[in-house]
Amino acid sequence: WKSDFYSYALRKGIKKKTLDSAMPFMRFNKTVIKLDRKQPEGKITFNQYMKRVLPASRIKMGRALMQKHHKILRKIGNRYGVKPSVIVALWGLESSFGQMMGGFNVLGSLSTLAYEGRRAKFFKRELIYALRLMQENNVRASAMQGSWAGAMGQSQFMPSTYRHYAVDYNRDRKRDIWGTRSDVFASIANYLSSEGWESGTRWGREVKVP
Numbered sequence: 440w441k442s443d444f445y446s447y448a449l450r451k452g453i454k455k456k457t458l459d460s461a462m463p464f465m466r467f468n469k470t471v472i473k474l475d476r477k478q479p480e481g482k483i484t485f486n487q488y489m490k491r492v493l494p495a496s497r498i499k500m501g502r503a504l505m506q507k508h509h510k511i512l513r514k515i516g517n518r519y520g521v522k523p524s525v526i527v528a529l530w531g532l533e534s535s536f537g538q539m540m541g542g543f544n545v546l547g548s549l550s551t552l553a554y555e556g557r558r559a560k561f562f563k564r565e566l567i568y569a570l571r572l573m574q575e576n577n578v579r580a581s582a583m584q585g586s587w588a589g590a591m592g593q594s595q596f597m598p599s600t601y602r603h604y605a606v607d608y609n610r611d612r613k614r615d616i617w618g619t620r621s622d623v624f625a626s627i628a629n630y631l632s633s634e635g636w637e638s639g640t641r642w643g644r645e646v647k648v649p
Contacts (some may be wrong), residue, residue, distance in 0.1 A: 457574040465550035519628035520638035533595035541586035549589040568598035592616030604630040
C-alpha cells in the first residue's frame with residue numbers, strides 16, 4: 440500500500456524529498472482504528488455527551504478566556520460576522536482551549552485510516568493535503584502532531600480545512616493554528632463564515648417538554 444501511495448503522491452505533485460521524510464512516520468497504528476470504531480457520538484445519549492464535553496469547569500474557563508481576549512475577538516467577530524461567543528465555544532469544544540491538541544503523528548493516523556478502508560478515499564485525500572502542508576511550509580514530519588483522526592491545532596482542522604480556511608491574522612507569514620491565538624480565532628471565524636454561517640442566527644434553542 441505504501442509503495443502504491445508513494446507513486447500516487449508523486450503524480451499529485453508531492454516531491455520525493457517530502458515523501459522520503461514522511462514515509463517513516465506512516466506506520467500502521469491499531470489504536471487509531473480502535474478509536475475510530477468507538478466514537479462517543481454513536482455510543483452514548485445526547486445528555487451523556489453534553490455532560491462529558493460541556494462540564495461547568497469548561498463553561499467557566501470559556502467565559503474567562505472570552506473576557507481576556509475580548510478585544511481581538513470583537514475585531515475578528517466583526518470582520519467575519521461570527522460572534523466571539525461562537526468562536527470561543529468551538530475553540531473550547533475542539534481542543535479545550537488549546538490544552539488538548541492530540542498526541543498522534545498526523546501522517547501515521549491518516550495513512551492508517553486510508554489503508555484500513557472504511558473511509559479510504561477521504562483519508563487518502565487528507566494525507567495528500569498534509570504532505571502539501573509539509574512541503575509548502577517547510578514543516579518537519581515529526582512536527583505533524585494532532586488527533587487520532589488527523590485533525591490539527593487548537594481549532595482541530597483537518598489538513599484540507601487548514602489549506603482552505605486557516606488565516607495568518609497577525610501577518611507573520613505563518614498560518615499558526617497551534618500557538619498563535621489570533622490566527623486560531625480568525626481561522627475558526629473564517630471557516631464558519633465561508634461555510635455559510637448566518638450572523639445573528641442562533642444555532643439552536645433548548646426545548647423543555649412539560
